[in-house]
Amino acid sequence: MEKLNGLRCRECGRHYPAAPVHVCEFCFGPLEVDYRYDALRGRVTRASIEAGPPSMWRYKDLLPIDGDVAVGDHVGFTPLIRAKNLADELGCREVWVKNDSVCHPSWSFKDRVVAVAVTKAREFGFDTVACASTGNLANSVAAHAAEGRLKSYIFIPADLEQGKILATLVYNPTLVAVHGTYDEVNRLCSEIADKYQWAFVNVNFRPYYSEGSKSYGFEIVEQLGWRAPAHIVVPCAGGSLITKIWKAIKELKTLGLLDERDRTSMYAAQALGCGPIVTMIKNDTDVLVPVRPNTIAKSLAIGNPADGYYAYKVTKESGGSGEHATDEEIVEGMLLLARTEGIFTETAGGVTVAAAKKLIERGVIPRDESIVLCITGNGLKTPDSLQDRLKAQVSIKPSLSAFDRALADLKSQTS
Ligand SMILES: *Cc1c(COP(=O)(O)O)cnc(C)c1O
Numbered sequence: 001m002e003k004l005n006g007l008r009c010r011e012c013g014r015h016y017p018a019a020p021v022h023v024c025e026f027c028f029g030p031l032e033v034d035y036r037y038d039a040l041r042g043r044v045t046r047a048s049i050e051a052g053p054p055s056m057w058r059y060k061d062l063l064p065i066d067g068d069v070a071v072g073d074h075v076g077f078t079p080l081i082r083a084k085n086l087a088d089e090l091g092c093r094e095v096w097v098k099n100d101s102v103c104h105p106s107w108s109f110k111d112r113v114v115a116v117a118v119t120k121a122r123e124f125g126f127d128t129v130a131c132a133s134t135g136n137l138a139n140s141v142a143a144h145a146a147e148g149r150l151k152s153y154i155f156i157p158a159d160l161e162q163g164k165i166l167a168t169l170v171y172n173p174t175l176v177a178v179h180g181t182y183d184e185v186n187r188l189c190s191e192i193a194d195k196y197q198w199a200f201v202n203v204n205f206r207p208y209y210s211e212g213s214k215s216y217g218f219e220i221v222e223q224l225g226w227r228a229p230a231h232i233v234v235p236c237a238g239g240s241l242i243t244k245i246w247k248a249i250k251e252l253k254t255l256g257l258l259d260e261r262d263r264t265s266m267y268a269a270q271a272l273g274c275g276p277i278v279t280m281i282k283n284d285t286d287v288l289v290p291v292r293p294n295t296i297a298k299s300l301a302i303g304n305p306a307d308g309y310y311a312y313k314v315t316k317e318s319g320g321s322g323e324h325a326t327d328e329e330i331v332e333g334m335l336l337l338a339r340t341e342g343i344f345t346e347t348a349g350g351v352t353v354a355a356a357k358k359l360i361e362r363g364v365i366p367r368d369e370s371i372v373l374c375i376t377g378n379g380l381k382t383p384d385s386l387q388d389r390l391k392a393q394v395s396i397k398p399s400l401s402a403f404d405r406a407l408a409d410l411k412s413q414t415s
């Protein structure tokens, strides 16, 4: 059965055959994968999905893969956790954490997009994959290229966290550290993609890549018992994930797998030091003003997000909103999630928690409705951000009397 119509321009609607292209030749609009929902309706059911593997590939029928999955067999189907302690702390009734900090194999939601893009690259016969990355994408492309025995070129801003750099290099890619911002890296990669026949997962493969993010949204709905939450807070960099979670919810409704009446509002979370999408939301304008990033949330540090306009539109269309978090609030957010739920997320997760907290305190998100927080990356990759904040409370010689004295001191300090 043919499930794909190829690609379609998001702006003028022109059709293109499935190929490694991403921009409309007529209006320069971004291209998107176009599905034949009429052919999928009735064939994809809740039961058929539930009978699938415990990975994102249980939604393979709704992803742009024609043949077999080439890499990333175990990506996705991460835990959705009822966060009771965090809910108590926030004064809310129902809070969930969708925990992609434990996504296999590289500990962020980027494994979802990369598994689709690299599989597609293999389908199109490419032998080299590449990306422009703020960190997590670098880890994931390098890992999946290793698994798929493909060559990889990874382009990053040179000032990335050491943990992200090492967690890329270990897979033996060619890592190119560029002295510039992510946006400058990305512009360079567009030129390189034009010149070399490489599969840039987030440039010429962006239409396929971005579809992988839908699985994050599908899983939220399935794991809630085929119910959509009232509110979803999403950390935004390029703005792709938030638009694709929204697309996932709409597709499930189109296919009759989710009640049409379920209403979900989408919220963008960004750092104050790089928050052009949230600024659009706050100023209620569809004009994005690029910024020069200055934040500890490096994985979200895209000053000129490719999908910024669409991310803004999703928050508006869904009746949602957005919020910024300062660097201090980001660290507090990371600590709050760790202290209440035992989940160590990276700075991007701190942005989500901090922004959600502010939206709840401002009354934008009501305390008595279901809220899903998107935790998209792992804290062990960015310990740098906590270095100055945390240290051992007790430092002693290995003797019982030393411990007795230290414990007495601790108790007198806290009483
Ligand atoms: C890339 C990234 C995001 C944002 O993804 P976009 O689709 O570019 O908006 C969120 N969280 C983490 C940890 C990321 O690495």
Ligand SMILES: [Zn+2]
Binding pocket: 009, 010, 011, 012, 013, 014, 024, 025, 026, 027, 028, 029
């Ligand atoms: Zn067009």
